Amino acid sequence: MSLDTVVEDIRDEARARADEIRAEADERAEEIISEAEADAEQIHEDREAEVEREIEQEREQRLSSAKLEAKQARLGARRDVLEDVHDDVEQAVADLDGDRREELTRSLVDAAAEEFDDGDSLRVFGRADDQALIEDILTDYDDAEFAGEHECLGGVVVESEASRVRVNNTFDSVLESVWEDNLKEISDRLFEAQ
Structure with a gap:
């Protein structure tokens, strides 16, 4: 090769x-x-x-x-x-006016008075426009007097120095209590169609 x-x-x-x-x-x-x-x-x-x-x-x-x-x-x-x-x-x-206002105010004064001991001197405050009505209701109580104005829709605030208790029985406080307790039912009724 x-x-x-x-x-x-x-x-x-x-x-x-x-x-x-x-x-x-x-x-x-x-x-x-x-x-x-x-x-x-x-x-x-x-x-x-x-x-x-x-x-x-x-x-x-x-x-x-x-x-x-x-x-x-x-x-x-x-x-x-x-x-x-x-x-x-x-x-x-x-x-509210007339008999209905008097009836409600009287029941609120009565309920407040039950919170105090007999013989306590009660000082009652209320709406200025209701002074005459409250003074008339207080004639049924021996130791209670209208003590002045309280800014509210109506009703009373009652206090006693002896027991240092203050009861707020105003229309405002009752309305707020009822409103809060029934708010769900009120809402359901108003908006039930939705």
């Missing part, structure tokens, strides 16, 4: 090996490109799903916020209506 033949055989082997390496590189490049395309497609799908989740979450948050806002507005409106009703009731109580 001549040297030229050996060189030619080496070249042929080198060419074959180079073709083989090139083919392997091309195959590997195709695998890398395919993997990259698959990764890109997965990233795209993941991002799309993430965007959909964010959109849904934002929609839920806005819907929840709108519902809360509507509920707060509804509660505010109910509170306003209840305040209006309370004001109307308060005005109706303040406007």
